[in-house]
Amino acid sequence: MAVIIDVRNCIQLLRSCSAVAGQQLHQLLLKSGHVPSSLPPSNSLLLMYARCSPLHQHDARRLFDEMPVKNCFSYNSVITSHLNSRDHHAALNIFRSMPERNTFSWNTIITGIVSTGNLDMARSLLIEMPVKDPVACNAVLHRYVRRGQADKAFALLRTVGQCSGADASSPWNDPFVLATIVGACADWMKYDFGRQAHARMVVSKIEQDLVLSCALVNMYCKCGDLDSARYVLNGLTQVDEFSLSALIYGYASCGHLHEAIRLFDRKEEPSIAMWNSLISGCAFACCGNDAFALFARMMRSDVLPDSSTYASILNVCGFSVMVNPGQQIHGCGLKCGAVNDIIVASALIDFYSKCGLWEDACRAFRELRFHDTIVLNSMITVYSNCGQIEEARRIFDMITGKSVISWNSMVVGLSQNGHARDALGLFCEMHRLGLRLDKVAIASALSASSSICSISFGEQIFSLATVLGLQSDHVVASSLIDLYCKCGSLANGCRIFEEIDKPDEVLWNSMLIGYASNGYGHEALELLELMKTKGIKPSERTFIAVLSACCHSGLVKEGLTWFHRMKADFSVSPSAEHYACVTDLLVRAGRLEESVEFIENMPFEADAVSWTTVIGGCKAQGNEAMMQKVAKKLMEMESSHPSFALSYFHVLCCQPIPGPLVGGSAAAKDVNKWLDEIIGGYDSSIREFHGGDDQKLLISLLKILCRHYGKLRSPFRSDPSQEGIAGPEMAVTKLFSSCKSSGAHKGEYGAIVHCMKNIPSENQIQATAKEVQNPLVSGRRKEALQYAQAGQLWGPAYKFALQLGGGG
Template sequence: MVSVPYYVTVWSCPRTIIIRQMLAVRHGFLDGHSFAHLLRSCNTHCSIQQGKQIHLLFLKTGLDSSLFFGNCLLQMYARCGHLNDARHLFDEMPLRNSFSWNTLIEAYLKQGEKENSLDLFNSMPHKNIFSWNTVIAGFTKCGDLKLASKLFDEMPLRNATAWNSMIHGYIRHGQPQEGLRLFKKLNFDPVESSRVDNFVLATISSACANLEILDCGKQVHTRIVVNAVELDSVLGCSLVNMYGKCGDLDSASRILDLMLDPDEYSLSALISGYANCGRWVDARRVFDGSNNPSVVLWNSMIAGCVANNRGKEALELFNRMRSDGIWADPSTFASVMSACSILHMLENGRQMHGHACKVGVVNDVIVASTLVDMYSKCGCLEDACKFFDQLEEFDMILLNSMINVYSSCGRIRDAKRVFEIMPCRSLISWNSMIVGYSHNSCVFEALELLCEMHRLDLRMDEVSMASLISISANICSLKLGEQIFARATTVGLESNDIICTSLINLYCKCGNVEDGQRLFDEMRKFSEVPWNSMLMGYATNGYGIEALKLFQEMRTAGVSPNDITFLGVLSACGHCGLVEEGMRWFFAMKNDYHIEPMVEHYSVMIDMFARAGFLEEAVDFIDRMPFETDASMLSSLLRGCTAFGNESLGRKVAEQLIDLDPDNSAAYVQLSSIYANRGEWERSEEVRKMMQERRIRKSPGRSWVDD
């Protein structure tokens, strides 16, 4: 029996317009090269059927046995994303060359199938420069820098493309120091130093910009001058950007003057540099001095507004841009969405969402990421989730954002699902998942993730360590927290402010306030965060006077309090019974510090009134506050009614609490006790029966003792 090729048995050609082309081939009007041209036009998933029809024509005309046309078909299936079909075709090709192997390897990498691409590369009989460049670039793009580095070291003859891929890969994935180290290695090797070209120099300039190391950037610039390297638009733009980000804007301006014909990207880099340094007038001067500014320059100005928290001005510029007839691109939408996020302007954000749908850019991954961020910052987490469910393409930034969104609204399983489907995970991905587990009290899952990071030999930073110490604090496990801090010490993070602050929180939550205070006194305090942590530690452990003294020290040190600071201060006043002091600081928040009290501040104030027996004041505070009453406020008031014997008010509060939170066992117990104390035994029994009918049980008290 004669075996039939795979592609003949699977495909059949329907009667379509392509029949005309079949007739043209049959009569000699179209040759094979014309069909090769047609194949190149089949470059999306939607055009796969046309590609298959052309493939069938190749079979009928005998062109399929040609290496050239076989490679054209292979490219078509790769571009359309049909890798199984591409692999079957590759396996059955009678002739293959390096181009055939490279095409399939590159296709696997683009689809995130790293193992298949590596297996195919390892089995390749003759690897050329392009083969090595393809796998190195592919693995650096997906973040597998360890494997990319191994392949780079094994590469027999490295060229500028390989060096640039590795340097750029390190910089792109948050390891600019490694990129600089590799560049130094390139310079010290007399053979390899000849590989340095404009793109390598531009890439390393970007690394200096990201790290804001001006001296290193100046050394790169010196090499450009000494070697008389032509200052093209790419290199010039990278130097302007480097000087701009490092704050040397005069040098950035001089570089721009040296360029014969500075393009819009160089002007954009200078505008961004001025804007990022707060020199808004200079940024405006460069923008206004350009003739017919393109969308790139408009984007720089709008992004500059966002960077300087000028959200309203960003929206005004966007409207001016539209009035001038400039079409917005994905970057424009991303910046305007960010402006809506800053201003918490949900309706404007929704309008931009609709506009993005209308012009067809809503599926752009950058626009999608900023849309998700806008909805989440405006408090519409479910809208962010619904929008994400409609998307077909994602990048790492978007997926990281969704891990945070799902975690914030308690959908930790969905967050885990996103984490697991990520083809490549950055350190931010791992940290986002650990933080998500921490916020959702998934202690053991977070620790399992830590063990997995350790097994994979992944680098952990201060965010990873601080999150794990916070988890230890939430379960009051001092021993576990100190073990994690020991791990932080081994990687040189023992003096990190974020980790030390988390450790203060751990000590205080475990009741070890003295050690928390000792660590607080020893550490450098550059922001309000460590002050807040210690202040809250004092307050929650009943050290109200100490908390208020610390608050005074904080203001004396010139550190501005924020909303969290005042939560600690009000809590301390509540624990000490300092009602007048608490009221004074509550009103000072808005009047003196321009901080709008949130629902948490009102809740603490109600608790303070209830603890001190100021029950009528607490009720009045609830009636006047601009928020809906929640269960925690009513629970505080109910405890106050019970402690001070106000049974009539307690009965009303308990009934409200049951209506608001039917599963709150404490409300039923308190209401039943109130009725019993007043001799209303039947009503007390009715409440008990109601608990039984609703299957509500009193939650037993628990304590955690860490050995």
Template sequence: MDLLEMQTKNAYSLANVLQICINHKAHKAGKLVQAHLHRTNQLSNTFLVNRLIELYSKCGHTAAARHLFDQMPLKNIFTYHAVLDSYCKLNDFSNAYQVFDQMPERNSVSWNLIISMLSRNGPKEKALESYYLMRLSGFVPTHFTLASVLSACGGVGNVECGRECHGVAIKIGLSGNLYVGNALLGMYMKCESIKDAVVVFKDLPEHNEVSFTAMMEGLVEADRTDEAFDMFRLMHREGIIDGVSLSSVLGVCSKSVVEEFLVNNDNEEKRQGTHGRQIHALLIKLGFERDLHVNNSLLDMYVKHGYMDCAEILFDSMVEVSVVSWNVMIAGYGKQYNMERAMKCLKRMKTYGFEPDEVTYVNMLAACLKSGDVETGLKIFNSMPFPSLTSWNAILSGYSQNEYHREAVMLFREMQFRNVRPDRTTFAVILSSCAGMGLLEGGKQIHAALLKAEFCTDLYVASGLIGVYSKCGKIEVAKLVFNKLSQYDIVCSNSMLAGLSLNSMDTEAFTFFQKLLGKEISPTEFSYATLLNCCSSLSSLSQGRQVHGLIAKNGHANDVYVGTALIDMYCKCGDVDGAWQFFDMMPCKNTVTWNEMIHGYAQNGRGQDAVNLFEKMIRTSLKPDCITLVAVLTACSHSGLVDAGLKIFNSMQQEFGVEPLSDHYTCIVDSLGRAGRFKEVEEIIEKMPYVDDSVIWEVLLSSCRVHGNVNLARRAANELFRLDPSNSAPYALLANMYSSLDRWDDVKDVRGVMEEWQVNKEPGYSWV
């Protein structure tokens, strides 16, 4: 009896020692205990060996834990759980399932370990399958089970399964559990079911940082930033703020930057920037100014708003920085096209002993490519020892966006030679380049690769395929790709709609649009802009007005792109007053909107209105671009407003900082030529740098013919003969001018030159 008591006391002492080892992750001390157990023949003690396995699992020595597990003569459920937990933490699916299948009995903990592993890092559909198997086996889910399953539901967007779990939680009395409640919030937000999330939030008996953060992030994803800020204010009033919530609300500030093209951008962006500064002050007040994660979020907020001065001050004052901090600064310089500062930042980063990571290189690539410096971008890419797929996608995207389409295709081929497997982003980018080049054969080859890689059903990639075939004039093939999709979204539908419009199948585009409405697919701003372009092509004002009604009904009338397309449609259909009425009511206008309205007046012979609108645009402090000036100069030319046009032309460089291009010279030469002011035309021609632009000389020759200016006509014709001897137009214009002046010998000479150069005049034909 005394011996048994001694063994019991000894086992109790060893268990305490092992618990201390587990608490401190003391792996070496555990090995000494194992040696002692081996020496004293206590390895058959299941309780002590279970603790040893738990220790090895906690220390990450899974192989040692498994070795002990395999040697154990007697195992209980705790033994299996210790090893299973170890494999689940390593996301070792194969061994985890092997141990799970060997278990003679299972309980809720066993199922929770498997479901949690699959929910975190495995195929989330498998997590849901395991949950249903658990229920069929008669086990009641715990709050851990429901939290894992709800996370998996959110990951795959399965709101129906999530609602079923919600029902189970209510039935077993866990709906008020904070852990389950937070998981429900996250699931509903990820499934974009905001109303359900709000109901869950209100019904929770208490809230913590996770509850508020889940609500904020979900509201931001749903573009409800004002409500996200309200949620943070409520959180602040309840005194539940931590570093994660501060980082989240700074993310809200970063994400709420308004698009640059809006005229009211400055006021709105200042408002959001003010929110960021207020939170900056709050985090200092709460003592988070030394928190690295919070400071990185603050840096990101300043950078995304373009406040690089504030970002630099903050960065220099940070007591601790990380690679993430440097990456944010590099990205900020890249956003401002400041390649020089980005390179200096990278050098400083290396000087301070920080090793650039994948994100650093991607940010540097983005900085180069945004600045149009493709050559430096390629050097950075080539300096990467093992570029990841993200880096390949970044350089391909940069080439495509800078219209280096041929180089993008060549780089894609090199990617294949290096056995880097492309993903949906890669295929979408390269298809965009093929479409930009009109490279049908390249598109077909990529289509074949997509079929092999089973990517054709991916809507993102299918949209790119439709774009390639549409732009290459193979609209029937594009239709085939679209019709083979088992389901489609608005992005794919927009690609198909744009393809029909591009191939002048405007009536069919309307039929397709009606089909979308029948399928209850909500059109986007792009859908409406494309449809309005079809109305313009058909000169169908009645259809355009119907589309306008639909736009107003669905709340897209204030969108600047849609508004600009509406103005273009009304102008091209001849209802310039209708265009002006809508233009005048638009709350947000960009330069393109003003250009369309000015151009609309020019198209419809309302030159003085175009000039007045141009002057009004300048008074609103909006800077005209080269297209604005072409539109207003065209209006002056067509309406005989020569002096107004000349004044605008002469002020282009000084007042607006726009260097006159060949189109501007064409407009002013046409304007002066129509008025017969050839002396001024000659002065402009002597100074202009575009002597090799045939359009300018054709316009001048046409004006000379009208006014009978033979000398200048000959000069214009000689320039055109020099530029393109085979073009019959200048010969015909010159001959017609001579014939109108009864100079038949000169007509004969022109025709003789045509015969000598074998220039054939194309015969005219009727459109009727």
């Protein structure tokens, strides 16, 4: 006997019931015979299953297959059910089997495919759609923009516009589509396309739409057309706060602070959003003092700063390297708890890293309660910049949803820290996974290729860049020029440079550096003159390249001339790097006394590198008296200088060792005594230097070398004078680890570089010690050396021993 129920009530209940209640109603409708024979209750059940849960996809599909009669609503509901279950293949198959499709059917399948991330399929369906509905079009465009593929969004809109023609229902005439496109134009600085969109609004008479007008003001401000932004704003019957804030930011970021403040003062009680627009605009325009003045005015107005305010003012401090003000802002953020905000924390880490305060950046990171991808990406850069590449890799590996920025940061970090092959391996992994390769990834991979002098690999990467449409990008072209020039293929570098239309300063500098590194000084100077005629103003980096070219080509007169002209003719104040180039220029020319006088007359204290350059020149010319004089100046410097430890070790290596020590006739204590006398003969700063851990390790290594290759005694006997160090072998391990973490691998000490790239484990050191000790004591020095070199430790050290005067 059939169950009698009220079908209308059941349909009403199915619109809002749970999945469990819906299944119970499904059973009642089955028993009553209304399902699947009757279309209205069957469609209501399909819609209920599609709405409630992806777990009921099979129930919906079974009911759909049992229905003798179906309409568009039936198909649309089961398509939605499959899409909610991420089964877009089944959804597409049902869509293809529809006898007829309406606009809702097309919108359902296209928006559903977009939600799965398959934009290529969604785009194909949109092109196939008979009448391009704005809903489907905006879904695809919006996802392209969110993925950072704005160019594809613009190209798709052009195609859709051509298909729709002048139809009033064209997506070109839809305010939501236009808002998406105008927003993309603002984010990606596509001014011309934004103007086209504005013209379309005027033709369609939808210009006065408030949302679109706000988007237009924002787009024009970001693209720097403030007059057009002001024109749109004046045309609004009601000026909203977003549009006014956008225009204020636009004027402030372009340096028109007075006009920005005039607009700002139109509001009697400006909101925090308007304050933030004004302050962040000043930050963007590098007006640090103005930003701080506005921040102080805001505080006096009893307006409490929010996370955006703190982030903007910290960005000012970081860009201008204003350490004390930034630390004060950090203190304010701690008091009010703002540093717990992930945006403020990210800005704080960025501030400390830009100021070179790596430990403070790491401390700020450790104090965070939780991390997001943006902060973790920042820490990859921080750890990479301070040489802790292993820690950077650990952070990279712990990111679950790695963005393109995560991959790029790690590739850049590996490349900058001498791990070129690892960087290229990671780049290849990005390509294998189908990740979007942008100009940062391409440029970093090209830089890594230049580090290992692999033109073939670099050219493959550039071919990939050509496929991606990045071959004309100035950053990519600059990296390719650098690759060719470093590999000695200057002609190819020149060819790439000449193929670039309107090269910018970066490309000119890359070409100048290429000439300099290959010893083409005259050509570099000719290129500089050409650069000036093209209207490109030389920068600090330009003159570093020019001075380096003169240095490597022996053009002393020309180098000194350009050094003086850079300040007089181009208002470029010489930095420490420029002075270092001139010092090197004079030293290479054999003008040692002039180089010393030049260093002493610097407007700031010379660093250890400058004095070490002179020492190298003295050694090359055999000028022992001058070398001792300069070495004493170096030893009198403050020991806190970053490059002091290795420079001081280099000085010790240059010191003449007493004759009796060479050849192995003296005891080890004579070596220790001699070194201690050298150190003790100078000021207290050197004694403090001697007391530091890194300095102890350096001196310990020097003693080990003298003992080992001076045939004085076994190099593996513990040194009681080094407290806290188990033995010489441990001293060497700690030394290299310390040098590596402090960035010493960037120095010019080839043997240390080699050792740091091949640091053996502690067990390997001990095993090597045992193998070397017996043949060494027995006088079998060649055999001992073979064992030592196999252990990857004492072979490089042997080079130092030869410099010290030890036998081989």
